[in-house]
Amino acid sequence: MAPSLHPLLDNGLTKGSDSFSGGTLRCRCSNNKVEVKLDGNVLHNHACGCSQCWKPSGAVFSVVGVIPDDKVKVIANENKLEVVNKDATILRNACKECGVHMYGPIHKDHPFKGLTFVHAELSDEKGWQEPQFAAFVSSIIEQGYDPKSMGDVRSKLKSVGLEPYDCLSPALMDAMATWTAQKSGVLKANI
Ligand SMILES: N[C@@H](CCC(=O)N[C@@H](CSCO)C(=O)NCC(=O)O)C(=O)O
Ligand SMILES: [Zn+2]
Numbered sequence: 001m002a003p004s005l006h007p008l009l010d011n012g013l014t015k016g017s018d019s020f021s022g023g024t025l026r027c028r029c030s031n032n033k034v035e036v037k038l039d040g041n042v043l044h045n046h047a048c049g050c051s052q053c054w055k056p057s058g059a060v061f062s063v064v065g066v067i068p069d070d071k072v073k074v075i076a077n078e079n080k081l082e083v084v085n086k087d088a089t090i091l092r093n094a095c096k097e098c099g100v101h102m103y104g105p106i107h108k109d110h111p112f113k114g115l116t117f118v119h120a121e122l123s124d125e126k127g128w129q130e131p132q133f134a135a136f137v138s139s140i141i142e143q144g145y146d147p148k149s150m151g152d153v154r155s156k157l158k159s160v161g162l163e164p165y166d167c168l169s170p171a172l173m174d175a176m177a178t179w180t181a182q183k184s185g186v187l188k189a190n191i
């Protein structure tokens with residue numbers, strides 16, 4: 001039987017809408033929910049198998065995308081948020097009560113500085129960009145997934161149209177490497 005990976009992946013992807021203008025993320029508390037308004041769609045949405053990204057209970061993968069920092073606004077119960085790991089690149093702000101990660105900006109010098117990581121599934125609105133690829137697939141083994149089942153996991157991801165990678169996608173890895181090369185001076189600033 002095909003493995004269950006995440007509710008948004010298991011039965012095929014739901015295509016997003018090009019004209020979608022955003023929505024509000026809500027944490028999983030039954031009352032006094034933290035609310036984060038996103039003024040636009042997510043970009044580079046992807047399945048992530050890493051140990052740091054938030055997953056709904058029972059899911060093997062997270063689904064996470066990015067959005068420019070200036071399109072993210074906490075509109076309710078900000079006092080319930082705390083940063084999970086202040087040393088991480090992504091400063092994941094989680095609800096102290098239900099544990100859901102509400103938004104994760106990057107403050108240090110980094111190719112993705114200016115982008116905030118978010119989980120669009122925390123919103124009721126429809127039209128969010130569908131996942132584009134699967135990242136950090138081998139990382140699920142670090143969390144206890146049976147290494148012998150990785151063939152089935154990668155086949156399942158491919159069957160729903162997600163190319164599995166063990167880091168980010170080649171396009172994003174190239175963008176990060178270009179930023180690094182330009183920062184060190186190995187490449188010209190404008191190429
Ligand atoms: N094997 C590790 C990988 C963790 C990792 O590098 N995660 C990536 C992807 S998160 C969303 O794409 C990353 O960029 N992390 C930076 C950060 O989390 O701050 C593991 O599983 O933990
Ligand atoms: Zn909560």
Ligand SMILES: [Zn+2]
Pocket residue numbers: 048049050051052053062136
């Ligand atoms: Zn991750």
